[in-house]
Amino acid sequence: MESETTSERSVDYVDAYKPLASGFNYEKRGVTPKMTAAYK
Numbered sequence: 001m002e003s004e005t006t007s008e009r010s011v012d013y014v015d016a017y018k019p020l021a022s023g024f025n026y027e028k029r030g031v032t033p034k035m036t037a038a039y040k
Contacts, residue, residue, distance in 0.1 A: 026033055
């Protein structure tokens with residue numbers, strides 16, 4: 001893949017970044033997501 005990449009390629013943004021929700025219904029279940037370090 002690197003062989004197909006050239007310095008002339010465009011790296012312009014296509015659209016604004018809009019991440020999707022995780023899909024686990026945290027709010028509905030009353031769960032607060034935590035980092036893994038919080039469980040030690």
